[in-house]
Amino acid sequence: MRILIHARNSRLYEPKDRVRLMNLLRNLGLGIINVRVASSHVEIDVNSDDLDKLALIVSEAVGPVLSIVNLSNENKPNDPFRAFVFLFNEERFWEAHEVLEPTWRVSRDVNVQGLIVAAASFVKIQENYVESFLKLAKRALGMITVNRIDCIDTLKFKEELRASLSTLKPFKARCIA
Incomplete structure (x- = not known):
């Protein structure tokens, strides 16, 4: 398994x-x-x-x-956006990207896809592929065009992601009530 x-x-x-x-x-x-x-x-x-x-x-x-x-068992959380934030903040980026995939497959929302790509970009940092991180992070920034996705403050998320382009360090995402 x-x-x-x-x-x-x-x-x-x-x-x-x-x-x-x-x-x-x-x-x-x-x-x-x-x-x-x-x-x-x-x-x-x-x-x-x-x-x-x-x-x-x-x-x-x-x-x-x-x-x-x-990973052989499909785990579908009740609130995929809060699960995304939790996993993202734990630097479990591969899982964070995976948890939003089913939501994106249904909605095809480019903003949700942007969150997935952002998480995937940090996977590349963890794998020591800096150029891939930069490419994916920039792509994610262009995909997220709304101020909020479900509970996620995407304005702050994008601001932090831009900063990560220089620092090459992860940040904490946040859910707003």
Whole structure:
């Protein structure tokens, strides 16, 4: 089954360490699909049917396991926009982008697609693809044309995303009542 495991970044890995970390985990017997390095955790996308072995290897190689998400099960939140904000703020950008996909598929709203592209841009930072981040972030800025999408303050979101083009750092999205 396909698993997304989050481990505390105890060894202070950086996005530049991603390929080395992927190779280390593969050499330890894991069926690694991808690795993304956030500021406080490492996100490991892996095929595994042995969660105990997976958790043990990851905790020894990376740090304590924070969460395990079974990607084989479709998880549809009641409020995808609030889920997006939560995941985005936890630097779980791949999941943030995924949580809005069903909403976008129904609405085809380019503004929702802009949020998805913005989250995907930060995935590229976590994978150490700075040029791809810049390209996607700029694309997202052009797609989001409204002041608010559901609970998300997109004016502030766009302002922070513009700043990230210079800092290459994530920011906190926010929901307004």
